Amino acid sequence: MRKYVIYFALIYLITGLLLPASLPVSLVRAAETEKPSAVDEQLQTAYEHLQHGRYAEAREVYAGVEKKLADVSPPTSDAHWKLMQGLMRIDLETGDTPAAFRRLETALKQDPRRAELQAWAAKLYYEAGQYEKAEKHVAMALTLDADQPRAHLIQAHLLTEAGKIEEANEAFRWFVRYYNRAQPEDAETLLVIADGATQYARWNSVSQIFNFVVNTLCPDALKDDPLVWEASFLSGSILQEKYNRPQSAEEFQAALTTNSQAAPVYVALAETAVEIREFDTSSELLEKALKINPRLLSALLLKCDLELINGQYAQALKTVAEAEKVNPRSQLVLARKAACFLLLDGVPTTDALKPFFDNSETKTKPAEKSSRFTQLLTDLLAENPKPGYFLFELGNLLEFKRQFAFAEFAYLKTRELMPQLSGPQTSLGMLYMQMGRTDLAQETLNAAFQADPYHVRVSNMRKVLGVLESYGSIVTDHFVIRYDSKADYILGQYMADYLEEIYPEMVAQFGYEPPGKTQFEIYHDAKGLSAHQWFSARMIGLPWIQTIGASTGAVVALTSPTAMQEPFNWASVLKHELVHVFTLQQTKYKIPHWFTEALAVRSENSARPQKFNQLLVERVPKNEIYSLDELDGVFVRPKSSSNWNFAYCQSLLCADFMVAEFGNDALKKLLLSYQEQGSTATAIQDCFGISQDEFEKRYHAYLKKITASLKGYQSEEADLSFRELKKQYEANQSDPDLAGKYAYRLLRLRKKGEARSIARKVLETHPTQAQAALTIAQLELLSEDLDSALDVLQKPLSVKAPDVDVLSLAGKILLKQTKFDEALPVYEQAHQTYPYQTEWLQGLSIIYQQQKKEKQLQETLLKLVHLDPNDETSMKLLMEGYRKQGDLEQALRWGQAALQVDVLDPETHQQLSEIALKLDLKPVAIRELKMLLHLQEDNAEQRYLLAKTLLDAGQRGAARTELDLLLKQNPSHAEGLKLKQKL
Numbered sequence: 001m002r003k004y005v006i007y008f009a010l011i012y013l014i015t016g017l018l019l020p021a022s023l024p025v026s027l028v029r030a031a032e033t034e035k036p037s038a039v040d041e042q043l044q045t046a047y048e049h050l051q052h053g054r055y056a057e058a059r060e061v062y063a064g065v066e067k068k069l070a071d072v073s074p075p076t077s078d079a080h081w082k083l084m085q086g087l088m089r090i091d092l093e094t095g096d097t098p099a100a101f102r103r104l105e106t107a108l109k110q111d112p113r114r115a116e117l118q119a120w121a122a123k124l125y126y127e128a129g130q131y132e133k134a135e136k137h138v139a140m141a142l143t144l145d146a147d148q149p150r151a152h153l154i155q156a157h158l159l160t161e162a163g164k165i166e167e168a169n170e171a172f173r174w175f176v177r178y179y180n181r182a183q184p185e186d187a188e189t190l191l192v193i194a195d196g197a198t199q200y201a202r203w204n205s206v207s208q209i210f211n212f213v214v215n216t217l218c219p220d221a222l223k224d225d226p227l228v229w230e231a232s233f234l235s236g237s238i239l240q241e242k243y244n245r246p247q248s249a250e251e252f253q254a255a256l257t258t259n260s261q262a263a264p265v266y267v268a269l270a271e272t273a274v275e276i277r278e279f280d281t282s283s284e285l286l287e288k289a290l291k292i293n294p295r296l297l298s299a300l301l302l303k304c305d306l307e308l309i310n311g312q313y314a315q316a317l318k319t320v321a322e323a324e325k326v327n328p329r330s331q332l333v334l335a336r337k338a339a340c341f342l343l344l345d346g347v348p349t350t351d352a353l354k355p356f357f358d359n360s361e362t363k364t365k366p367a368e369k370s371s372r373f374t375q376l377l378t379d380l381l382a383e384n385p386k387p388g389y390f391l392f393e394l395g396n397l398l399e400f401k402r403q404f405a406f407a408e409f410a411y412l413k414t415r416e417l418m419p420q421l422s423g424p425q426t427s428l429g430m431l432y433m434q435m436g437r438t439d440l441a442q443e444t445l446n447a448a449f450q451a452d453p454y455h456v457r458v459s460n461m462r463k464v465l466g467v468l469e470s471y472g473s474i475v476t477d478h479f480v481i482r483y484d485s486k487a488d489y490i491l492g493q494y495m496a497d498y499l500e501e502i503y504p505e506m507v508a509q510f511g512y513e514p515p516g517k518t519q520f521e522i523y524h525d526a527k528g529l530s531a532h533q534w535f536s537a538r539m540i541g542l543p544w545i546q547t548i549g550a551s552t553g554a555v556v557a558l559t560s561p562t563a564m565q566e567p568f569n570w571a572s573v574l575k576h577e578l579v580h581v582f583t584l585q586q587t588k589y590k591i592p593h594w595f596t597e598a599l600a601v602r603s604e605n606s607a608r609p610q611k612f613n614q615l616l617v618e619r620v621p622k623n624e625i626y627s628l629d630e631l632d633g634v635f636v637r638p639k640s641s642s643n644w645n646f647a648y649c650q651s652l653l654c655a656d657f658m659v660a661e662f663g664n665d666a667l668k669k670l671l672l673s674y675q676e677q678g679s680t681a682t683a684i685q686d687c688f689g690i691s692q693d694e695f696e697k698r699y700h701a702y703l704k705k706i707t708a709s710l711k712g713y714q715s716e717e718a719d720l721s722f723r724e725l726k727k728q729y730e731a732n733q734s735d736p737d738l739a740g741k742y743a744y745r746l747l748r749l750r751k752k753g754e755a756r757s758i759a760r761k762v763l764e765t766h767p768t769q770a771q772a773a774l775t776i777a778q779l780e781l782l783s784e785d786l787d788s789a790l791d792v793l794q795k796p797l798s799v800k801a802p803d804v805d806v807l808s809l810a811g812k813i814l815l816k817q818t819k820f821d822e823a824l825p826v827y828e829q830a831h832q833t834y835p836y837q838t839e840w841l842q843g844l845s846i847i848y849q850q851q852k853k854e855k856q857l858q859e860t861l862l863k864l865v866h867l868d869p870n871d872e873t874s875m876k877l878l879m880e881g882y883r884k885q886g887d888l889e890q891a892l893r894w895g896q897a898a899l900q901v902d903v904l905d906p907e908t909h910q911q912l913s914e915i916a917l918k919l920d921l922k923p924v925a926i927r928e929l930k931m932l933l934h935l936q937e938d939n940a941e942q943r944y945l946l947a948k949t950l951l952d953a954g955q956r957g958a959a960r961t962e963l964d965l966l967l968k969q970n971p972s973h974a975e976g977l978k979l980k981q982k983l
Helices: 025-034 036-051 055-072 078-093 097-110 115-127 131-144 149-161 165-182 187-204 207-224 229-241 245-258 263-275 279-292 297-309 313-326 331-345 350-357 372-383 388-400 404-417 423-434 438-451 456-469 489-510 531-540 570-586 593-603 610-622 628-636 641-662 666-676 680-688 692-708 722-731 736-748 752-765 770-782 786-797 804-816 820-833 838-851 854-867 872-885 888-899 906-918 922-935 940-952 956-969 974-981
Strands: 472-475 479-483 518-523 549-551 555-559
Touching: 036 055, 036 078, 055 078, 078 097, 078 115, 097 115, 115 131, 115 149, 131 149, 149 165, 149 187, 165 187, 187 207, 187 229, 207 229, 229 245, 229 263, 245 263, 263 279, 263 297, 279 297, 297 313, 297 331, 297 388, 313 331, 331 372, 331 388, 350 372, 350 404, 388 404, 388 423, 404 423, 423 438, 423 456, 438 456, 456 531, 472 489, 479 489, 489 518, 489 570, 489 666, 489 922, 518 531, 518 570, 531 555, 549 570, 555 570, 570 593, 570 666, 593 628, 593 641, 593 666, 610 641, 610 692, 628 641, 641 666, 641 680, 641 692, 666 680, 680 692, 722 736, 736 752, 736 770, 752 770, 770 786, 770 804, 786 804, 804 820, 804 838, 820 838, 838 854, 838 872, 854 872, 872 888, 872 906, 888 906, 906 922, 906 940, 922 940, 940 956, 940 974, 956 974
Parallel strands: 479 518, 518 555
Antiparallel strands: 472 479, 549 555
């Protein structure tokens, strides 16, 4: 997620506690009766409460001070100002802005000549969007004190909002000059200077200022006032802006240590949570911030962003309305309002946007009729001709929704209007990476790094580009494959062939063809970082992302399977991600997340995973089914891996339902409808002639039908805690099932003696009780007494529906004892009861191999690879089985399938070359022999075979090259010498 532009790193600044050099006569008189030192002590106590977030206590102390000062101290005294300022801060930090304004107006009437008060007035009116009033108070403050820091800060922001960027830049520069001239030491002034100077640093790429603020100004402020948590917050915000998460977290924690009620800090932590996709954590932090201060603008903005991420556009618009009550003219608020309009009403083309920014004398009128967005943009430009922050924020929001063309226009226009901002340059570079335009990304990110060398994501992405520069490229008719040419030479070749092989199928399926070549990038271990870290950095600029493959719609990146501890079926992943490329581009990114995932998973043509079936059995009977509107949010912010998997499961089954209910062309029709329409409800009505409610009613009925057909699955309730289980057992020890479960749990807790005693007692009267039998069997296995363990399992095995754990343990024991005939009925029964579990099929495959039952083995292996597309072992067994049967075409097919899991297996390459030669497929044999020799350079016999095959295929030059290499390695190779005579 994008970084928020910080207008004010400090929202609430504290006041210094220095007493004036001399006191007014009236205050001196008051001192004779009221002891000023007592008032000062109370003010200090109230201030301490305030800085620690103890607002009620602070109010109480301030109320006491107010009574003491009511009659004896003039409203122009410093003590009275500290009182009013403290009370205003409490109002603002707890969201009671109207009360703060009432106090402000009272104070302005009583003490209009106080420059600091005028500056505070400017600040409050500016933050409320009342810029004209803010300007008047800035002017008054600077008339009273030409060096009033806060007044200068508000003046700079007001100039920015008016589009007077050059003047605003000079206004921010004032802080650097003032610090060098005046060398202030009080915390309040230092923090205002830090805020203004940081903005100047952002605009002018002066990285030394960031260092100076974080390492000098903020520590100096804390040295002057250890309670000024705002210093830690400012420092943390700057570090967070640079994506230096560890150090920013330390600073934010330091701020919360002082003030656990510092709402802006919780918002900053929520922003970090969004960046790393911990959306639930972010929501919890935001809820905490808004409970403290329900009018905190930064919290409302981030809340709106989360709603936009979840596709809750109408709700986001309501949150924008709440933010407008705080500041209706904030560019950040208007950007979110504009994003809601665009995502609800449709995104205009960049050509339609250009006339709004045309300042030429022959300015053309916008062609499109007025919309909510265009009206907002027109009004904003009339007030501020250079709304850089608005465009930058809007670009970020639309980029997240994959509206890349609009985002690019927004970033480019921001760079044109406010070239001093480094953020748009950074975002533009990141966007070009998402779009696969790496040449432009390199140029843009280099410029961004020069402007801001401390930006972690920019630095990481430049490193990614450095790695990509060293990669090889395979360019085909429709793809560009970038890969580590040393580690993944073989993988790159096979991926290129596979993508071109499935491309016509994709075009036919979707009735669409991407306009350019799609780039695939395969990341391997490099420069001390893992392949997955490089892949993650490529996608988000940070070193972790959950998946192994991802598509932006324009480019696909994945972790190399050759770098993974557990290989995966890379062909399935490629096809899945290629579907995203087609569907996202075809619908101009309007397709909802759940539907593009449904189409992608369905394209893999694998059996529904067992974990999906288990989730169906657990959730559908309880009616725990996500609506289509909820599904997108689950993909973005799943509370658990189970929720994430169930979102995939529901999406897949929704696609299956549409085909079953509305015909084979239902998916294509809905896809085309998303291309034209804005919402799921409209698309469903357009395609199927029913409402979304009716559609979901039928879909849920389909889910229930599928769930009812799943044999052998049981809804697993959450395990009782050991304490609760023990309590239930002690209350009813005669219940054999409770006693068996309790004994089994005791065994897991290593309480063997007690577990044995209870389980034996249960089996005396209930020998079929599964958990008791499992307890005794496991104890027998500890002493390696397999026969005794098996004996105790016989009774539970004999029941009509044996417990799954009993079947599993008995089967494993029988296989270990090589009692294959006895193991067969156990595994057959288990497979019949649990047909989607691979454990039983794996056991059956072992048994059938030992029993030489080729037909049954082949049927079992075909089921296995359908259930588990990563099962390379079964694929190789199928290759060998079909080869023995003489079905060489099927043998070739399964050998090639095995390479889609482990492309670096020399044995498979060798067998494929032999099969291809028997089929007289010389090009296939040549490729397999070349790949084998890439893995085994010194394999003389295979090099000879390659040379001979090349010669037979008429490739005399290539044959001579291989033969020369063979004879160089083996000068006396007899067959090689004979073959050379033929050349």
